[in-house]
Amino acid sequence: MSKQTRQDQPILRMENVSKVFGGVTALKNVNLDVFEGDVLGIIGPNGSGKTTIVNSITGFITLTSGRIYFRGKDITGKKAHKIADMGVTRTFQVMRPYYSLPAFKNLVIPLFSPRAKRTGGWRGGGTLGDRKTIAIDILEEIGFERDSYIPFKTTSTLPTGYLKRLELARCLALQPEVIICDEIFSGLSMSEIASMVPLIERLQDDGITIVMIEHRLRELFQVANRIMVLNFGEKLVEGVPDEVMADERVKEAYFGSEKMEEVMIYA
Ligand SMILES: Nc1ncnc2c1ncn2[C@@H]1O[C@H](COP(=O)(O)OP(=O)(O)O)[C@@H](O)[C@H]1O
Ligand SMILES: [Mg+2]
Numbered sequence: 001m002s003k004q005t006r007q008d009q010p011i012l013r014m015e016n017v018s019k020v021f022g023g024v025t026a027l028k029n030v031n032l033d034v035f036e037g038d039v040l041g042i043i044g045p046n047g048s049g050k051t052t053i054v055n056s057i058t059g060f061i062t063l064t065s066g067r068i069y070f071r072g073k074d075i076t077g078k079k080a081h082k083i084a085d086m087g088v089t090r091t092f093q094v095m096r097p098y099y100s101l102p103a104f105k106n107l108v109i110p111l112f113s114p115r116a117k118r119t120g121g122w123r124g125g126g127t128l129g130d131r132k133t134i135a136i137d138i139l140e141e142i143g144f145e146r147d148s149y150i151p152f153k154t155t156s157t158l159p160t161g162y163l164k165r166l167e168l169a170r171c172l173a174l175q176p177e178v179i180i181c182d183e184i185f186s187g188l189s190m191s192e193i194a195s196m197v198p199l200i201e202r203l204q205d206d207g208i209t210i211v212m213i214e215h216r217l218r219e220l221f222q223v224a225n226r227i228m229v230l231n232f233g234e235k236l237v238e239g240v241p242d243e244v245m246a247d248e249r250v251k252e253a254y255f256g257s258e259k260m261e262e263v264m265i266y267a
Contacts, residue, residue: 009071009072010033010034010035010069011034011035011036011038011070011071011177011178011209012032012033012034012057012068012069012070012088012178012209012211013032013033013034013067013068013069014030014031014032014033014053014056014057014066014067014068015031015066015067015068015069016029016030016031016065016066016067017029017030017031017032017053017056017063017065017066017067017068018030018063018064018065018066019049019052019056019061019063019064019233020064025232025233026049026052026233027049027052027053027056027233027234028232028233028234029066029234030049030053030066030230030233030234030235031235032053032228032235032238034178034209034211035209036207036209037204037207037209038209038210038211038225038226039200039204039209039210039211039212039223039224039225039226040210040211040212040224040225040226040227040228041212041213041214041220041221041223041224041226041227041228041241042211042212042213042214042227042228042229042230043213043214043215043217043220043227043228043229043230044229044230044231044236045231045253048230048231048232048233049230049232049233050182050213050230051093051182051213052233053213053230054090054180054182054211054213056068057083057088057090057180057211058080058083058084058088058089058090058180059075059077059078059079059080059081059082059083060080062077063076063077070083070086070088070178075088084113084115084174085113085114085115086115086177087115087174087175087176087177087178088176088177088178088180089170089171089174089176089178089179089180090171090179090180090181090182091164091167091168091170091171091179091180091181091182091184092167092182093182093183093186093213095160095163095164095166095167096167097155097163097166097167097170098155099154099155099156100154100155100156101154101155102151102152102153102154102155103139103144103150103151103152103153103154103155103158103162103166104132104135104136104139104151104152105135106135106155106166106169106170107131107134107135107138107139107169107170107173108131108132108135110170110173110174111131111134111135111173112131113173113174115174115175116173116174116175119174119175120175134173135151135173136151138169138172138173139151139165139166139169141169141172142165142166142168142169142172142199143165143195143196143199144162144165150162160187160188161188161189161192164184164185164187164188164192164196165196165199167181167184168181168184168199168203172203176208177208177209178208178209178210178211179203179208179209179210179211180210180211180212180213181200181210181211181212181213181214182213183213183214183215184196184212184214185214185215185216185219185220186215186216193216193219194219196219197219197222197223200212200223201223204223210223212224221241221245224241225240225241226238226239226240226241227239227240227241227244229244229247229250229253231253236249236250236253237249237250
């Protein structure tokens with residue numbers, strides 16, 4: 001994939017970010033630039049610090065040291081809702097919808113946020129007068145069938161595929177500049193994953209910068225223009241997918257003795 005992205009000022013920058021939990025160093029001096037229009041993939045073994053990166057950028061944890069910048073502005077230590085209000089949104093690896101509400105009502109809540117009010121919500125659709133219609137528009141955009149009962153079903157009764165889409169929809173309701181997806185493909189069937197890949201591409205076409213934490217390498221490498229590999233909380237390699245796949249350090253650290261082709265199919 002050779003998508004051109006802006007390389008002047010990063011939209012997100014992590015500068016020497018470290019995070020220690022008790023005795024565990026989850027991140028160690030991580031530097032990362034994300035450019036506008038990027039689909040940046042972050043991969044690494046379990047426990048390598050991927051979710052901690054998401055939590056660091058989005059204000060869900062306090063850094064031990066280092067700084068985070070959004071469009072050049074220092075957002076280190078800002079509260080999660082302030083960072084979301086700036087347009088930096090995230091999905092949760094363990095989904096966090098309002099289970100007792102109908103699916104569409106999960107979006108009515110972010111559609112009442114200050115950012116949604118300022119931007120007019122998804123695609124700046126106007127006055128936000130009819131949040132229910134906008135909520136259903138967003139759900140349709142991310143793959144809920146519009147004229148079915150699914151948007152109205154109680155969230156707790158929805159299959160995982162819909163819950164994952166709902167996580168993305170909650171980001172979209174904020175008219176985001178950045179979406180950070182924490183393992184959005186995990187728990188999905190092959191066909192559900194295949195149907196989400198074009199969705200990610202569409203969001204990128206809409207100008208949204210995307211960071212994807214992912215174990216499903218084959219699909220990730222289809223959409224990502226850049227990959228960072230984490231290992232024990234440190235950046236091991238960063239580059240275009242082909243470079244990263246060919247890197248001996250990555251093969252050793254991340255894939256052990258397995259052949260890359262096998263990992264690409266079964267990961
Ligand atoms: N809230 C926490 N308290 C203590 N240790 C944590 C916490 N969150 C993460 N860790 C530890 O930090 C390391 C990185 O975790 P995480 O970022 O969740 O990894 P990944 O998402 O790559 O699987 C792990 O060793 C994990 O046990
Ligand atoms: Mg994780």
